[in-house]
Amino acid sequence: MRSLQHAALLVVIPMAAATAQKTVVGMSGNLFRTHGDTIWLERDSTTTRSVTHGDTVEHVTSINDQPMAELTYLVHGDSAVVIKAVNARGPVPPGTVGRSVPRGLPSFLNTMLSTELRAASAASQEDVFAPPVLPSEPRTYNVGPAIRLVQHRDTVAYIRGCEGARADTTKFLMFGADSVKRLSQPERTFGPAMSLSLTAQMRYSLMHDLPKASAACPAQR
Secondary structure, eight states: OOOOOOOOSOEEEEOOTTTTOEEEEOTTSOEEEEETTEEEEEETTEEEEEEEETTEEEEEEEETTEEEEEEEEEEETTEEEEEEEEETTSOOOTTOTTOEEETTTTTHHHHHHHHHHHHHHHSOSSOTTOOOSSOSSOEEEEEETTEEEEEETTEEEEEESOTTSOOEEEEEEEETTTEEEEOSSSOEEEOHHHHHHHHHHHHHHHHHTOOSOOTTSOOOO
């Protein structure tokens, strides 16, 4: 079993020269791919694609490879207008087409990518908050009021619910930074975006030293 790779430092990985595609792995759990005027943002099982054609920007969001929404913006200086809206989850709200939006909305993926690059340039080359590789004893990471991860060797349990109460647990098998298999039903294999997201949440817990209990969970007696 290959060692669990940590997303501590941003890495820019050039792909085949013919495609001129690059992959950017960030510390926050986001995975970017860029090719010309197209940017893909992957996190967990969600992918957002942004394509810029002159003064037109198209956003397509999919979950588990299923298209969920498409918005196309026409940019005019410091403002933008929605000229196309498609929602696979149901009718598009009335008034969406023709609605003005902040100029930064169509370019938010570019902004996020720039933020990741700046964070990487300011980061130390030594990641003191990296979770251990294949720990022989279970390690618990508290990432929210009622969310925690338990890492043991090459498995990670994602647990929603307060300690001592009924919890929803999803178990993953980590294949380094390459892919993740969800062992809980329904089983599915995910790509590097899911691996990066899980590792980033463990790092977040180590960085912020989050308490084991909060107002959302009653104290154990």
